[in-house]
Amino acid sequence: MKKSPIEIFSDWVDDGKDDGMEINHSSAVSVMLNKVLNITNDYSFIDAGCGNGWVVRKVSKNSNCLKAIGIDGSKRMIEKAKSLDTINNYYCNELSTWKPSEKVEIVHSMEVLYYFKNPLIVIKNIYDNWLKENGKFIMGIDFYFENKPTHNWPEKTNVSIMTLLTVKQWEGLFIKAGFKNIETSRSGEKNDWKGTLIIMASKN
Numbered sequence: 703m704k705k706s707p708i709e710i711f712s713d714w715v716d717d718g719k720d721d722g723m724e725i726n727h728s729s730a731v732s733v734m735l736n737k738v739l740n741i742t743n744d745y746s747f748i749d750a751g752c753g754n755g756w757v758v759r760k761v762s763k764n765s766n767c768l769k770a771i772g773i774d775g776s777k778r779m780i781e782k783a784k785s786l787d788t789i790n791n792y793y794c795n796e797l798s799t800w801k802p803s804e805k806v807e808i809v810h811s812m813e814v815l816y817y818f819k820n821p822l823i824v825i826k827n828i829y830d831n832w833l834k835e836n837g838k839f840i841m842g843i844d845f846y847f848e849n850k851p852t853h854n855w856p857e858k859t860n861v862s863i864m865t866l867l868t869v870k871q872w873e874g875l876f877i878k879a880g881f882k883n884i885e886t887s888r889s890g891e892k893n894d895w896k897g898t899l900i901i902m903a904s905k906n
């Protein structure tokens with residue numbers, strides 16, 4: 703029987719596989735953070751689908767980061783994040799409906815948005831309810847149509863919801879949500895592996 707993404711990732715905490723995500727995602731995330739944090743102003747930051755919170759802990763160490771927040775639907779991921787970090791705030795909630803109490807300048811999300819039947823709902827929620835007018839959103843995903851070696855992931859991982867879209871379709875969702883200045887790039891391309899698809903966009 704297939705399991706929901708949140709059930710699968712809760713199991714991963716029990717198996718310690720969440721630590722592997724930091725190792726596997728860190729080079730693409732470094733590229734993403736260099737792009738989006740390339741500002742001199744102070745900012746507040748949300749990691750959408752933060753897992754065990756490793757990106758929140760990393761970003762919160764930057765001197766112009768005023769506030770860093772992690773949100774994830776897995777109770778076990780959030781418990782682990784809180785056990786490792788008593789300074790920053792972590793919330794266990796559903797990304798398509800949750801709203802922060804205050805909007806932020808930067809939203810980041812790594813390897814999360816295809817775990818939704820309709821990712822537009824989450825992208826629109828981020829646009830409408832999470833970002834300030836000068837805000838930016840950056841997402842990274844490895845599971846997309848052009849990256850053929852990932853096509854067997856739904857069978858391999860037993861996850862019930864994995865939405866496979868082309869680069870153009872992902873860009874289309876950002877446009878539909880209202881985002882401007884959409885910049886698409888890839889990180890870590892090697893042979894058949896097309897790399898992490900990175901889309902960065904601004905609210906205005």
Ligand SMILES: C[S@@+](CC[C@H](N)C(=O)[O-])C[C@H]1O[C@@H](n2cnc3c(N)ncnc32)[C@H](O)[C@@H]1O
Binds near residue numbers: 711712773775811
């Ligand atoms: C592949 S992990 C990535 C975690 C983290 N971004 C990282 O790079 O280590 C995907 C995360 O998305 C979360 N997730 C999946 N669907 C979700 C939903 N509907 N609401 C909130 N979180 C969700 C999972 O619990 C999991 O922690």
